[in-house]
């Protein structure tokens with residue numbers, strides 16, 4: 001048993017370094033019981049497990065164009081040590097996107113990148129409605145976290161490759177790592193330098209994380225949980241359960257995200 005695991009079992013948290021979760025949400029979600037949806041409740045949970053920073057896309061920003069990203073700006077300004085935001089993009093409201101991009105540069109203390117949810121919004125990743133975001137991100141080498149799912153018409157492997165062939169400078173985080181198309185996710189990481197895999201929902205299938213580590217190492221794997229949808233303790237413990245070394249776990253939970261977000265935090 002490695003020392004980090006001992007620490008986690010004994011104290012119920014990671015204390016050796018500050019964990020960064022790059023895939024979080026916040027706020028009420030229709031039809032779902034999520035007990036920790038307010039920032040204060042989320043902070044309590046984060047502190048209980050050693051998560052220093054959550055990078056989040058608010059549910060209201062993704063699904064309620066009247067509220068949009070202003071709720072993210074308010075929360076990050078209130079809790080700058082705990083949260084950073086993704087600027088959520090709803091492709092059905094082009095004027096909102098233009099306004100968000102215009103104010104993006106002035107909000108460097110709030111945003112670390114953009115969040116896309118093509119499956120939910122029913123607009124494929126390569127559709128021109130996202131073009132303004134990709135062009136901005138390419139020019140500024142910005143981060144884009146997109147939901148991805150293997151076989152999806154909207155954000156599956158074909159759509160992801162269309163984007164990566166065109167845009168080589170932006171940094172694309174594949175949320176859920178093209179779930180269930182694991183070999184393709186590995187191939188994509190080998191072929192494109194500007195892409196990262198994110199672990200939310202990946203560890204619901206045993207052996208996948210081990211396969212990622214064996215084939216592509218741990219440098220471009222990021223810790224993400226969809227918190228408050230999923231539980232930090234479970235996700236951290238899964239890394240230990242997969243038999244990863246302390247060094248690999250530290251990279252996934254902290255260092256990879258730290259370097260990726262360095263200019264923002």
Ligand SMILES: [Zn+2]
Nearest residue numbers: 023025175226
């Ligand atoms: Zn998400």
